Amino acid sequence: MTTLEFNRELTNVKSTLFSFALKLTKDYQDAQDLFQDAATRGYRYCSRFEMGTNFRAWMATIIRNTFINKCRANSKRRTVSEPIETFTFSIESQNIIANKGEMDMRIQEIYGMLDQLSDIYRVPFLMHFQGYEYKDIAEHLNLPIGTIKSRLHTARATLKKMISKQEALPTA
CATH class of the missing domain: 1.10.1740.10 (RNA polymerase sigma factor, region 2, helix turn helix motif)
Known part of the structure; x- marks a missing residue:
């Protein structure tokens, strides 16, 4: 042609x-x-x-x-064609902690919530939080990996509920 x-x-x-x-x-x-x-x-x-x-x-x-x-x-x-000034809200976090004292209080609250969990959920959760892998936690506790995953899921869900209830409480 x-x-x-x-x-x-x-x-x-x-x-x-x-x-x-x-x-x-x-x-x-x-x-x-x-x-x-x-x-x-x-x-x-x-x-x-x-x-x-x-x-x-x-x-x-x-x-x-x-x-x-x-x-x-x-x-x-996935490029952005708008100026960065329009996205400053995404940089600013709503959970910024103003000072160390307030952060210490939140950490104490979280540890208090962890103490409310029964040992079957708290121990695997803390081990996982410290960096242990599922396999290592399962060997240490002499449990199947599936049980560890299930307990970690339950612990996370319970902590989420506790945190959302704590945030829903009116502050004075």
């Missing part, structure tokens, strides 16, 4: 192909970009087009594949 033939064929089906690009992107500007990228790609590979076949279907396939490739690239990239 020559350049002249490619341009003639593309001009004949341009509105249909642009509508297809618009349907995929749901945005006029993105559809223009997609159509232009696909047209460039189609021109680059026009020598592979077999005369006598459906040019519109060939270009629609190029548009669809270009769209899919862009979606994949965008999902991997």
